[in-house]
Each structure stands twice: as C-alpha cells, then as structure tokens.
Amino acid sequence: MSAENKVFIYDTTLRDGAQAEGVTFSPVAKIHVAKMLDSFGVDYIEGGFAASNPKDMAFFKAIKNETLKQAKIAAFGSTRRANVKVEEDKGTAALLEADTDVCTIFGKSWLLHVTEVLKTTPEENLAMIEDTCRYLKENGKEVIYDAEHFFDGYKDSPDYALRSLEAAVRGGADCLVLCDTNGGCMPNEIFEVTTLVRDRFGVAVGIHTHNDSETAVANAMESVRAGAVHVQGVINGFGERCGNCNLVSVVANLNLKTDKTCLADPAQLKSLKSVSQFVNEQANLRDNQRAAFVGESAFAHKAGMHVDGVRKVSHSFEHVPPESVGNDRRILISELSGASNVMEKLIEMGLNNIDRKSPEVREILKMMEKQERGGYVYESADASFKMLIKKVLKEHKSFFxxxxxxxxxxxxxxxxxxxxxxxxxxxxxxxxxxxxxxxxxxxxxxxxxxxxxxxxxxxxxxxxxxxxxxxxxxxxxxxxxxxxxxxxxxxxxxxxxxxxxxxxxxxxxxxxxxxxxxxxxxxxxxxxx
Missing domain, CATH: 3.30.160.270 (Alpha-isopropylmalate synthase LeuA, regulatory domain)
Structure with a gap:
C-alpha cells in the first residue's frame, strides 16, 4: 500500500453519532464499539467530548485498560474561551486530563459565528485557534483541527476562513479538517474548496460532512478526489439532525471503486455488514433495510428480467459482489416475479430437477398470483413461499x-x-x-x-x-x-x-x-x- 493511496478513517460514532435523536451508548457499549472499530481497522476513534460529561471522561479512563491493535483514541474539545489564557481554560485542561494521544479541537471559520455566537473579535478568534493548537502540541498531542462551518465561512469571507486555517497551522495542527457543519454544500463546491486548501497549505487535509442535503457521502468522496487524506464520519451515518457522513459507504466506495485504501487490512471489508449491524445493536437502532452495501435489500432482486440477468451474469445488475462487503444476494417473490424468481427458490430448496417451463413452475406462479390477490405478500415472507411451493409440488406434510x-x-x-x-x-x-x-x-x-x-x-x-x-x-x-x-x-x-x-x-x-x-x-x- 503506497502512502499516497492511504485515506485515514476517523470514526466519530461515539461522539457525533451519539448526538442523534434517540441514540445513547451505555458505558459498556462504548467500549464494545471502540474495540470492534479497532478490529475493523479504522485509524482514529473519537471517544467523546472531554469537557462535556462524566460518562465520556469515564470512557477515556476505561479504554486505557483495553489493548487496541492500531486505532488511536481521540478526545474532542474546543479552542480556549475568548479572553482566557489557554493554561487556565477548563476545556483545554479536560482535553489533557483525558490523556489520549490525539486531541481534536473545533474552532470558528465563519465570521457570523465569531461575532454573533462567540461574541468576540475576529482577531481574538484567530488567537484562540493558534494558542490552543500550540498548547496541545507542546503537551505532546497529535492535534486535529476541525474548522467548523468552514465552507459556509468560505462563502461568506474566503479571506477570513483561510486565515483561520493559517492560525491552526501556525499553532502546529497536524491535520486541517474542513467541516460542512450545516450539511448544505454540493459536491462541486466541496471539490473546489478542498483543492484550494490542499494547494495552499503543506498540512494534511481532512473532511467532515453532514447529510442535511443527502450529499454527505458524495461530498466526502469529492473531497478525497481533491486530495483529502482524512475522512470523518459515523458508522451507518446517524447523527444530529439528518445525520453524518456514513462511513460504511465511504469505506466500501474507497476500497472498491477507487485506487485508495482505508483499512489496515483490506480483507476486513468482508465484515462490513456485521460491523454495521453491531453498531446498530449497541445504539439500539433497527438496521436500515435499504442501506447501501449492507442493507437486506442492497442485493435483492424482484423483477423477473433482473433475476434472469443476475443468474446469467451477476454484475449485470449488481455494482459490486455482495460477498465483498459481507452481504448476500436475495431473490424476492412478488407480483412482478417470473419463472426465473421461482427457479431461484427451487434451487435454494435443492429442487434442481424441475425445468422453468414445467407445469409445476406454471402452477406455482398461478397459485402465487391467486394468493397475492387475496392480500398475501412474499417479499418478507420467504418461508411461507417455500411452504407454498411444497404444497403445489405435493411435498408438504403436516407435523400437527x-x-x-x-x-x-x-x-x-x-x-x-x-x-x-x-x-x-x-x-x-x-x-x-x-x-x-x-x-x-x-x-x-x-x-x-x-x-x-x-x-x-x-x-x-x-x-x-x-x-x-x-x-x-x-x-x-x-x-x-x-x-x-x-x-x-x-x-x-x-x-x-x-x-x-x-x-x-x-x-x-x-x-x-x-x-x-x-x-x-x-x-x-x-x-x-
């Protein structure tokens, strides 16, 4: 794996993902998720907001008792407060107390936030960014700087947004992460601005996108195409409002559709579906049936001509092999089904001696159509359809x-x-x-x-x-x-x-x-x- 083809994956499921409506991770679940992410091969695991709550600080303490294979734990926080010395800032002190190798801090790039939210001056905001980065570096930390609302700030005042990055670089930041915090940017905007930042600064560039315009994954991919080498996101894409960039899709796309790689062991991509399911289970969420790559419907085929095509040449209707991401092909049965769908079910049942033009297949289709007119559906009731087949073939027996x-x-x-x-x-x-x-x-x-x-x-x-x-x-x-x-x-x-x-x-x-x-x-x- 050449260094220039490596994209670092920064997982913020335990912090940004936990901000999703209805999602709460127990202390034990946070440890379980972190260990799974490490085994999967992500590079960074953001454990929580160091100054936010005792549960996050407890995680930083507990994770030290675990042996991780390769992932670095990151503590999240903000720049120092306005008009407060960095050595006296409680939030910065909490970052050091977390005792992680990596500290990720966010700062303001948008003048609107500087003057109306922080209620400070543009110059003081720049000093806050520089001081905090420098102080954390002096204390031996790898510093990742999240430029909050960077793209909105750039649209409002390109000069000031870039100056905020310059302040982080002067402070010694190891990576500049451009954040589409409101989730409103289009992919072409992300590409253009990322390219400009990459060319201007001799520091690694990262991307952090939200999904309010349904473009979070596309925006992350465009940023990588423009030169970003660090992608932040959440497994399964949940998060505040409409969610974060879905790392499941990013990891699959990078490994299968580009010359990039982003896992310590690319073979781990085959565990992608199980990783997705594990995180949902720990977050007490149902799996998204229609999720790209890992959903139950991701490789489900319903129309008869599609099924016939897949049987002959699988990639005629599948953009990647299902097994490459740990998923399976499914053949659905419905009013759109034809003989090809029925044949697939017969093959699944080991009934390979029946021809698709046989009277039995026609009778199965006839019975299915009759049942569906009565309200039955078999897309989610595969077992009932197999029972129907056995009854038509007179192979059904009653056990009671x-x-x-x-x-x-x-x-x-x-x-x-x-x-x-x-x-x-x-x-x-x-x-x-x-x-x-x-x-x-x-x-x-x-x-x-x-x-x-x-x-x-x-x-x-x-x-x-x-x-x-x-x-x-x-x-x-x-x-x-x-x-x-x-x-x-x-x-x-x-x-x-x-x-x-x-x-x-x-x-x-x-x-x-x-x-x-x-x-x-x-x-x-x-x-x-």
Missing part, C-alpha cells in the same frame, strides 16, 4: 393438526395490566396435546402455547423465538371488518425466516403465520437429516 384454540385478554382493574392467555389443542402424530400459554399479548400467548405443545415432540422448537411482528390493514375502508395481513419474522439463533398470514381476524392471520414459521423450522431440520 389443529383441533382448536381459544385466546382471552383480561383486564382486572383500571390500573392493572392486560393479561393474555391462550389454550391450544393439537393432534401430533396421533397424540393429543393440550397446553396453555401466557404472554404480553394474545399473539405472544398463542405462540407460547404452540411452542409448549410441540417441544415435547420436536425439541428444536424450544429455540425458535419471534424476532419481529408486523401488521398491515389491507382495506381500511372496511373499518373493523378490514382484512389484516400479519408478517412474522422467526429466529432459532442461527437463521431467520419470514412468514405471512391474511384474514379478517388478526388472531387467525397471526396463527397462519405462526404455523408456517414452525413448519418451516421442522422442514429445515428434516433436510439436515
């Missing part, structure tokens, strides 16, 4: 027969919580099973009763859990008599699968989806024998 169920919801007082109970009667291989289940709601209670009834006969069922439950009203004009579609995602800890049920009664629709989910698991077990 329902004799009946009853579900009750009881509220025993104004302030008492609702209690749900389900009783269930099944015939399992000629033996009668009668069970009772309690749950947080009627569907949960029914699920518990079903699992209790079956696990004596099929022990693997005890590992099956409901991972997600979604309800759609198909004909709202019918009010309470409307048809309901229920999609359930089940998991056994290793695999996940989706099933669907449709009925005017939400409990019956849920039961249908639950049964498909259980039977699919049992079919999987039989296939392994």
């Amino acid at each position: 027969e329902l004799e009946g169920f009853r579900v009750m919801v009881e509220k025993r007082g104004k302030n008492a919580p609702c209690v749900s109970e389900a009783t269930l009667k099944l015939n399992v291989n000629g033996k009668r099973a009668f069970t009772v289940g309690e749950g947080d709601g009627p569907v949960d209670a029914l699920n518990m009763a079903l699992r209790h009834a079956l696990q004596e006969f099929y022990p693997s069922i005890r590992h099956v859990q409901l991972a997600d439950y979604r309800v759609s009203i198909l004909d709202p004009e019918e009010a309470t008599a409307a048809k309901t579609r229920v999609v359930i995602e089940s998991s056994d800890g290793e695999n996940t699968w989706g099933t669907v049920g449709v009925s005017e009664n939400i409990i019956e629709a849920s039961w249908e989806a639950l049964v498909d989910g259980v039977e699919y698991k049992l079919f999987l077990n039989e296939d392994k024998k």
Whole structure:
C-alpha cells in the first residue's frame, strides 16, 4: 500500500453519532464499539467530548485498560474561551486530563459565528485557534483541527476562513479538517474548496460532512478526489439532525471503486455488514433495510428480467459482489416475479430437477398470483413461499393438526395490566396435546402455547423465538371488518425466516403465520437429516 493511496478513517460514532435523536451508548457499549472499530481497522476513534460529561471522561479512563491493535483514541474539545489564557481554560485542561494521544479541537471559520455566537473579535478568534493548537502540541498531542462551518465561512469571507486555517497551522495542527457543519454544500463546491486548501497549505487535509442535503457521502468522496487524506464520519451515518457522513459507504466506495485504501487490512471489508449491524445493536437502532452495501435489500432482486440477468451474469445488475462487503444476494417473490424468481427458490430448496417451463413452475406462479390477490405478500415472507411451493409440488406434510384454540385478554382493574392467555389443542402424530400459554399479548400467548405443545415432540422448537411482528390493514375502508395481513419474522439463533398470514381476524392471520414459521423450522431440520 503506497502512502499516497492511504485515506485515514476517523470514526466519530461515539461522539457525533451519539448526538442523534434517540441514540445513547451505555458505558459498556462504548467500549464494545471502540474495540470492534479497532478490529475493523479504522485509524482514529473519537471517544467523546472531554469537557462535556462524566460518562465520556469515564470512557477515556476505561479504554486505557483495553489493548487496541492500531486505532488511536481521540478526545474532542474546543479552542480556549475568548479572553482566557489557554493554561487556565477548563476545556483545554479536560482535553489533557483525558490523556489520549490525539486531541481534536473545533474552532470558528465563519465570521457570523465569531461575532454573533462567540461574541468576540475576529482577531481574538484567530488567537484562540493558534494558542490552543500550540498548547496541545507542546503537551505532546497529535492535534486535529476541525474548522467548523468552514465552507459556509468560505462563502461568506474566503479571506477570513483561510486565515483561520493559517492560525491552526501556525499553532502546529497536524491535520486541517474542513467541516460542512450545516450539511448544505454540493459536491462541486466541496471539490473546489478542498483543492484550494490542499494547494495552499503543506498540512494534511481532512473532511467532515453532514447529510442535511443527502450529499454527505458524495461530498466526502469529492473531497478525497481533491486530495483529502482524512475522512470523518459515523458508522451507518446517524447523527444530529439528518445525520453524518456514513462511513460504511465511504469505506466500501474507497476500497472498491477507487485506487485508495482505508483499512489496515483490506480483507476486513468482508465484515462490513456485521460491523454495521453491531453498531446498530449497541445504539439500539433497527438496521436500515435499504442501506447501501449492507442493507437486506442492497442485493435483492424482484423483477423477473433482473433475476434472469443476475443468474446469467451477476454484475449485470449488481455494482459490486455482495460477498465483498459481507452481504448476500436475495431473490424476492412478488407480483412482478417470473419463472426465473421461482427457479431461484427451487434451487435454494435443492429442487434442481424441475425445468422453468414445467407445469409445476406454471402452477406455482398461478397459485402465487391467486394468493397475492387475496392480500398475501412474499417479499418478507420467504418461508411461507417455500411452504407454498411444497404444497403445489405435493411435498408438504403436516407435523400437527389443529383441533382448536381459544385466546382471552383480561383486564382486572383500571390500573392493572392486560393479561393474555391462550389454550391450544393439537393432534401430533396421533397424540393429543393440550397446553396453555401466557404472554404480553394474545399473539405472544398463542405462540407460547404452540411452542409448549410441540417441544415435547420436536425439541428444536424450544429455540425458535419471534424476532419481529408486523401488521398491515389491507382495506381500511372496511373499518373493523378490514382484512389484516400479519408478517412474522422467526429466529432459532442461527437463521431467520419470514412468514405471512391474511384474514379478517388478526388472531387467525397471526396463527397462519405462526404455523408456517414452525413448519418451516421442522422442514429445515428434516433436510439436515
């Protein structure tokens, strides 16, 4: 890897990402994320705002007990306050107290902020930048200077914005990071200004973009094309307002679409999806299904002609191989599907002896169209579609027969919580099973009763859990008599699968989806024998 092709990745998930609405990292989660980012191969991990709160300072102390492979921990802070000596500034003292090898400080580049927010003079602001950079350098720190609102400041007064960078350089800053703090710049603007700064200063240039105009990743890529060698962002792109530059996309684009590299070990790119999922889990966020590169839909194909093309030449409809970023190709089943989609599912099921022009394929398509007219969808219910295939091919068998169920919801007082109970009667291989289940709601209670009834006969069922439950009203004009579609995602800890049920009664629709989910698991077990 040549030095000129290296782009340094600066992750600010734990600081800037934590400013996202609804996101909070526990102290333990912050350590977990930092260790994962280090293993993934990022160069810098910003641990928090040193002068902001005790939790961030606790992180800086705790991370010292961990052995990191290569990432540097950075403490974030601001320039000294106006008219305060840097040696006496509490924020600067907190940066030193954090005891990190790297200190990242932000300063003002936009005169509007200097005069109206800081309420100080342009010259004092420049002195604040220079003094703080110099003081941190004198204390042995690598100093990264974040020029806040740089692009807006440059548009307002190019001369002053550049003078603010000159002050950081005089103070000894190791890297000048140009910040599109309001997220309003276009890629061409980023390229032009980054080029000018790169040519003017003999210091490494970085970029920090926000996504308010949906251009954060494009802006970061244009800055790198203009010569930036340092990119700041957040895994999965969450952050204040509309979010930060998404490092998942930046890392993938740099490694797969340019001559640049940005990971200590490029082979780690194959763990990109798992990194994305891990960070979302620690932040208590759902994965974005449509996220580029790592989303479940990133390599999902629905139209029949697309599926046919992918089968013949994968890159005809995929811009990168799914496995290069740790993802998988998915073939969706819907009203747009053709024989190619069905054939893909047959191949997945090991049914390679059926021709795409066979009566069986035509019958599967006919049955699918009929079901979808009734409200069924199979895009998120792959397991239900496979059950449908088995029924059409007359390879389906019932592992149990329902004799009946009853579900009750009881509220025993104004302030008492609702209690749900389900009783269930099944015939399992000629033996009668009668069970009772309690749950947080009627569907949960029914699920518990079903699992209790079956696990004596099929022990693997005890590992099956409901991972997600979604309800759609198909004909709202019918009010309470409307048809309901229920999609359930089940998991056994290793695999996940989706099933669907449709009925005017939400409990019956849920039961249908639950049964498909259980039977699919049992079919999987039989296939392994």
